[in-house]
Amino acid sequence: MSAGEAVFSGWMKIADKTVCDEACQHAEEEALSALVSQYSGTLYRVAYSVLRNSADAEDAVQEAFMRVLRHRDTLSEVRDQRVWLIRIVWNIVLDRKRRSKTRPETDDVTELARVLPAGGLSAEQRAAAAEHHAHVLACVEQLPAKEREVLMLSAFEELNSVEIASVVGITESSVRSRLFRARNLMAGLLNHARSLR
Amino acid sequence: MNTLKQNPFVHDSDASNATEETLRLIASLPAPEGLEKRIEAGLRATPRRARILPWPMENAWVRAAAAAAIVFVVVGGGWGVVSLVQPSQPARGIAVPTVAPHGTAPGGFSNAGAMRTPQTLDHPVVAQPAIVPAPTAASAVKPTAKPVAKSTALTGKKPLHKPVVPSAVPSASTKKQPETTRP
Numbered sequence: 001m002s003a004g005e006a007v008f009s010g011w012m013k014i015a016d017k018t019v020c021d022e023a024c025q026h027a028e029e030e031a032l033s034a035l036v037s038q039y040s041g042t043l044y045r046v047a048y049s050v051l052r053n054s055a056d057a058e059d060a061v062q063e064a065f066m067r068v069l070r071h072r073d074t075l076s077e078v079r080d081q082r083v084w085l086i087r088i089v090w091n092i093v094l095d096r097k098r099r100s101k102t103r104p105e106t107d108d109v110t111e112l113a114r115v116l117p118a119g120g121l122s123a124e125q126r127a128a129a130a131e132h133h134a135h136v137l138a139c140v141e142q143l144p145a146k147e148r149e150v151l152m153l154s155a156f157e158e159l160n161s162v163e164i165a166s167v168v169g170i171t172e173s174s175v176r177s178r179l180f181r182a183r184n185l186m187a188g189l190l191n192h193a194r195s196l197r
Numbered sequence: 198m199n200t201l202k203q204n205p206f207v208h209d210s211d212a213s214n215a216t217e218e219t220l221r222l223i224a225s226l227p228a229p230e231g232l233e234k235r236i237e238a239g240l241r242a243t244p245r246r247a248r249i250l251p252w253p254m255e256n257a258w259v260r261a262a263a264a265a266a267i268v269f270v271v272v273g274g275g276w277g278v279v280s281l282v283q284p285s286q287p288a289r290g291i292a293v294p295t296v297a298p299h300g301t302a303p304g305g306f307s308n309a310g311a312m313r314t315p316q317t318l319d320h321p322v323v324a325q326p327a328i329v330p331a332p333t334a335a336s337a338v339k340p341t342a343k344p345v346a347k348s349t350a351l352t353g354k355k356p357l358h359k360p361v362v363p364s365a366v367p368s369a370s371t372k373k374q375p376e377t378t379r380p
Contacts, residue, residue: 036236041228049223058232062239069240136219155220183213190212 028072036065039082042158043089049152050093051100052137060096064089080166086159087167094149139189147182150175 040061047057067088068075078084121129140148153164161179165172 032240033237036240037233040233040236044228044232045224045226048226049220052223054229058229058235061232062236065236065240066243069243132215133219133222136215137223140216140220151216152220152224155217155224157221157224183216186216187212190215 028075031075032065032069032072035068035081035085039085040065042082042156043085046086046153046156047089047093049155050090050097056096056100057093060089060092063092067092080163082158083163083166086163090153090167135193136190139186139193142189143182143185147178147185150178151182151186154179 043061043064044057047060048054051057051060064085068085075081140151143151149168150164153159153167154161159167161172161175165175168175170178
């Protein structure tokens with residue numbers, strides 16, 4: 001085959017490649033759309049548990065899917081997409097949390113009172129429940145970062161200890177030991193708060 | 198004996214339950230309405246995948262030609278810039294000194310018309326006369342016959358010594374030309 005024929009056949013392949021690119025792009029868009037519809041709720045809850053602000057949590061989920069869109073070529077290589085997505089959004093929200101340290105703590109109570117389910121409670125009871133939860137969350141904030149992260153992730157029923165270990169990037173035994181320490185510390189903090197009252 | 202209440206490192210079940218309850222409540226909050234649509238709309242609004250080189254690079258020939266062209270342009274441009282900017286450097290090697298022309302000092306420098314003045318002596322030095330040995334009789338003898346003959350012709354005196362006569366038995370070299378060797 002001469003060089004001219006080779007080039008010509010190359011251009012013919014190029015046309016085929018363009019058609020393939022469009023098909024692949026369409027398939028990628030569909031896969032991404034399926035991911036959004038399947039995991040956006042889970043990712044939102046993970047983000048909200050850390051940020052405790054619905055707008056910030058939604059932004060974090062949006063950013064997580066933007067990162068997925070950027071690395072969609074490697075989407076087929078991911079073994080567990082759910083854990084992979086949770087890990088992405090977890091890193092995003094931790095980064096955002098580190099940056100927004102100046103947010104006033106009173107926003108937590110207000111936000112909690114707004115989002116907590118009413119459940120037939122009166123306004124006073126709802127306010128009291130919101131205050132209680134805010135107090136518990138304030139104690140959670142006093143925990144060391146490693147223990148706090150594991151404790152917050154353990155509250156999600158979707159995640160077992162192996163998956164938590166995969167999200168945080170540690171071993172399963174480390175997850176269990178950190179969880180044990182976190183619960184002990186939380187008990188001490190809450191008992192101390194009760195004794196002060 | 199420590200009880201559960203006294204030991205702070207043994208987690209209280211009430212406190213643990215309260216923590217779990219709060220965290221689970223937060224973790225089970227429903228996502229806001231229309232979250233998926235907003236996220237999908239945001240993803241659609243993002244620009245498509247940008248390509249630095251939208252050329253078809255599937256074929257190996259085209260790829261190699263493109264790579265060669267890029268290398269040629271880069272190297273050629275670099276060479277042009279270097280040849281324009283870089284000053285001419287002296288030739289590497291050992292410089293061989295050339296023969297200086299007349300009136301020029303070695304090394305390529307001229308003497309600028311300067312003349313060399315010899316160093317003067319501090320005081321006159323008496324030269325010692327050379328001792329000439331007295332002429333002896335042996336030294337006056339002329340070794341050849343021709344000067345002797347000339348001297349005798351001029352003075353008219355007899356020579357002090359007899360001229361050298363070839364021997365009666367000539368040598369091998371003289372045997373061939375007997376006429377020329379005769380006085």
